[in-house]
Amino acid sequence: MKVLAVGDVVGEAGIDTLHGLLRRVKREHGADFVIVNGENAAGRGIMPKQADDIFSAGADIITLGNHAFSKQQIAPYLDEHPDVLRPANLAPQSPGRGWGVFDGPQGLRLLVMNLIGRCDMHYGPDNPFLCADKILREAAGQYDIALAEIHANATSEKLAMGYYLDGRAAAVWGTHTHVQTADNRVNPKGAGYITDIGMTGPVVSVLGVCVEQSVAMFRGDLTEYFKTAPGDCALSGAVFTIGRDGRCASVARVWERWAVR
Amino acid sequence: MKVLAVGDVVGEAGIDTLHGLLRRVKREHGADFVIVNGENAAGRGIMPKQADDIFSAGADIITLGNHAFSKQQIAPYLDEHPDVLRPANLAPQSPGRGWGVFDGPQGLRLLVMNLIGRCDMHYGPDNPFLCADKILREAAGQYDIALAEIHANATSEKLAMGYYLDGRAAAVWGTHTHVQTADNRVNPKGAGYITDIGMTGPVVSVLGVCVEQSVAMFRGDLTEYFKTAPGDCALSGAVFTIGRDGRCASVARVWERWAVR
Amino acid sequence: MKVLAVGDVVGEAGIDTLHGLLRRVKREHGADFVIVNGENAAGRGIMPKQADDIFSAGADIITLGNHAFSKQQIAPYLDEHPDVLRPANLAPQSPGRGWGVFDGPQGLRLLVMNLIGRCDMHYGPDNPFLCADKILREAAGQYDIALAEIHANATSEKLAMGYYLDGRAAAVWGTHTHVQTADNRVNPKGAGYITDIGMTGPVVSVLGVCVEQSVAMFRGDLTEYFKTAPGDCALSGAVFTIGRDGRCASVARVWERWAVR
Amino acid sequence: MKVLAVGDVVGEAGIDTLHGLLRRVKREHGADFVIVNGENAAGRGIMPKQADDIFSAGADIITLGNHAFSKQQIAPYLDEHPDVLRPANLAPQSPGRGWGVFDGPQGLRLLVMNLIGRCDMHYGPDNPFLCADKILREAAGQYDIALAEIHANATSEKLAMGYYLDGRAAAVWGTHTHVQTADNRVNPKGAGYITDIGMTGPVVSVLGVCVEQSVAMFRGDLTEYFKTAPGDCALSGAVFTIGRDGRCASVARVWERWAVR
């Protein structure tokens, strides 16, 4: 089985890129199952329209992150769509779900969990490590293969999660920093791992944002904030090749440029 | 000209790896000039002995970071060694220097600057963007090629610096997250860029630290902290191929495994 | 009933001050029950010896904070002493307890809970608001009067907790900033409240630390860190006058100077 | 000479309170000079209309803080009004000024500086300690009495500034936490000091914000954010009695309730 995870889709440009490339990438890599992080589909957050668009581009599951509820209009949509996951370790009364068991290829039942880190991020969520334990306990017997996205800032928190779930999940990938890392590999007990799969959006940008605005902010100039950058985009992600035994055989990085019309 | 930048050397294991691999890597890539980040050579910080060891392994310049003065014994050494740079934007009364002009290959005068970010790090340093401007102004006329290391946590701050110095520096590379990124490239105006060149130390580790300790900390268990992990190491870095016009032609990632005896 | 809460005792000087003043302050205010924050009794953290010393000075309960386990030797002591509380919302597997029901004056059963904030502090603990709900649920029927210490940095988090527990607790007081606030008052539904009760330790100091060291750190000078300041001390706290109906009638600040011999 | 410093005025309610109380408070305390923090006059930030309103209520100087440019419309106003100060240690290219020498009572020339802290706040500003040194150097010979507001989060940073300027400034007061502290006093070399003078706005609120919204946010509920709380307000500040020798004789806290019509 091959799982394709796609990193944070940024704005309309990112969604266009997904429509332009996702089915081709899926075909070329032979991916059977596609998980797309959509927390920036509306810049900060996502609205029902963008979620529909991401599904129509070929995603099986949409995951979110710290911007899950930056647009609160998404809340009722989450309650109706179990295939859109917000971080599982948000406050328990949050709308939506943080994990689910889904029908995968070859009759495999896939447990997908969306976790969020806290180191150098917002302090609000519950402990993602203990949350992962709880999910694995609750879902025991209901799934064949476990997959985990850790949406986090600190490389330390993501690396630690990759080792923590090693032997219990077949793939652990990071999102949130919007820059793809080069450390794709299989951990000692068989979990495919990469610290960050990168973002899907404008190539010449700072996390998707217009370079001039970001530079101005760091210089301490007054500036407006958060215009999506113009120009060519890229789809960024990773493909995990997973055996029926739940071990990952290899992790390949994906980075495909898309010329915006 | 080819510049090899090597990421944070962690502990004795990292220094051994440097001794084992640096000259070979340099030869294989045809690198003329080697800059090594040494801020973790003594775990947190560096002492004169480790600095001597890094030079003897083949470094031309040692750079530092947030741990520059975690071992304060290094302070007098810095005053005597202009080829060891601490971040230029630390408080102005700090010991040592943050930049220098050094004799490079082909008679080229190389301006090397060490900058540190502040986003999701310590708030103490001065603005690294304005500091870079100041250094370029002060050094004007004294150098042929400018090279900048940005030791920072946030991908946004490093990306912004890469664009900010684009057209003014031939290479800008990030350090500090200890995980190599896959975004090596040449920016629009000719600056070679990569968000993080990774670390030189134990492969199966969390930033160099023993996995069990890091996991315990994230779980909220009581734990000791900061034993360097055992096992095989890797040398991690990047090679920038730079023309006499100060434009970078290409950036290649380097990641070489070293079997610890 | 009158409850005296005493703020973070800093070092040996703070313990001496407690021995010199606590019984007198208790008598003068007619306090029946004394709760002392001891998280800095050993500078960072507390050891069994200091806990014994604080009890022998007249404390009924010792509370802790972010430094609860800075000296891990205290862990077994906590397991044996239910009257020493560490924050209740630390990871559930932490040693010790975060709340207890204790025999108070007039046959009243006092629920005392120690909570820790996360805003501008460490992200590790669980949500203190939801934790307080859970404790009140678990302890329902076992207590007559509830008292809560919120060890937190942000005034917002402490104020919000004061309102959140208003009507459910008779007193809510803050610790951690080491500076006493002037907002002692009774909240609309009867909870006595003060944002911070201050610290017990050296008057001319920065949170108990030697002024020169703190200033040096903020200037960006190299400096050693965390020598306790010399000179006169003060005991700092608040007295809550609470009726049998669980409403607080008044909150008085306490600040008494102690001339160190 | 008596200087009245008034803490962060929050919203229209805060401005109304100022109009209702400031002249009476000034008269009752015999204050000669009034400095009002206006960074929250428009909730987040301030606009020209609110600045005019604060002056018409009786302020001699308006100071700002981290919200100085949350409404960027204020920028040109600052350039035209030297009696509105934004933090002096913002990036040097920022609009407006961070300090000025003003005609005070009894022919005294008053140096007023507005500084901002960085600990547990935004990392952007320059070092406020070194900035204060620079201002005192630049203004040398032009003033008789120096006054400094330190807009900061950490009690440590404010306390350290109070000692750092002791002997060089006649008064140092903190703002930003919106909760008045009880540590008003004169430091060893004669600087009047208080860690925070509190805020001018709704009494039953979390820093001025509606209690329900703040509690919801801390619980992790979805919530709108930042409606100013209803109900009675208070004017909060401090009066510094300063001799011609530049030593402060005493610091008195001011807290006056204002019944909103």
Ligand SMILES: [Fe+2]
């Ligand atoms: Fe994110």
Ligand SMILES: [Fe+2]
């Ligand atoms: Fe994102």
Ligand SMILES: [Fe+2]
């Ligand atoms: Fe670092």
Ligand SMILES: [Fe+2]
């Ligand atoms: Fe490092």
Ligand SMILES: [Fe+2]
């Ligand atoms: Fe504390």
Ligand SMILES: [Fe+2]
């Ligand atoms: Fe403390």
Ligand SMILES: [Fe+2]
């Ligand atoms: Fe503020």
Ligand SMILES: [Fe+2]
């Ligand atoms: Fe404010």
